[in-house]
Amino acid sequence: MKIELQPSRHKRHESVIQRDRERGLFSMPLKSSLPFFRCNQGILIHRIRAGRVHYMNFKPSHTSIEFWCGNSGFMGKGVMMESAPDRAVFCATCEGRAVGAGLCGNREINGRKVLYRPKL
Ligand SMILES: [Zn+2]
Numbered sequence: 001m002k003i004e005l006q007p008s009r010h011k012r013h014e015s016v017i018q019r020d021r022e023r024g025l026f027s028m029p030l031k032s033s034l035p036f037f038r039c040n041q042g043i044l045i046h047r048i049r050a051g052r053v054h055y056m057n058f059k060p061s062h063t064s065i066e067f068w069c070g071n072s073g074f075m076g077k078g079v080m081m082e083s084a085p086d087r088a089v090f091c092a093t094c095e096g097r098a099v100g101a102g103l104c105g106n107r108e109i110n111g112r113k114v115l116y117r118p119k120l
Contacts, residue, residue: 001082002032003103006118008050008066027052030063037065038088039078046071047094047103048080049118068101068118069093 008029020026030051037046046067054061063075069091084090099109100116107114 001035003035003048004032005030005051006049008052009070009119010066024058025054025056027054027064033065034080034082036081036084037067037073037078038081038084039073042078043089044091045081045084045088046073046091047098067091067094068097 017026030053033048033051035048037048038044039046046069048065049068050066051063053063065073065075065078065080067073070093071091096109096114097116097118098104100107100114101118
């Protein structure tokens with residue numbers, strides 16, 4: 001099941017965006033994706049928060065993925081997953097922020113109420 005993604009945390013100055021756009025360098029946000037991502041070189045399963053398709057010379061170049069923990073990855077350097085294997089190890093920061101933001105139902109960890117408000 002795909003999830004609706006959040007806006008990217010990374011903002012660029014409008015003058016840089018305009019200069020790059022004239023060169024055919026721009027990116028478009030992903031609207032939805034599978035919820036989890038595992039980097040090929042990593043051991044943790046991260047939760048996907050945002051993603052962008054990047055263009056060079058007006059052609060798709062690569063897709064970047066932002067995680068709830070603040071780290072990022074690239075398609076081709078990892079894999080999106082609908083669910084994780086039974087023995088998978090999840091990124092604690094991603095899981096805590098996702099629970100605190102209300103993505104997983106109750107905002108509780110270890111029986112305590114938690115709240116996470118993502119910066120936009
Ligand atoms: Zn993470």
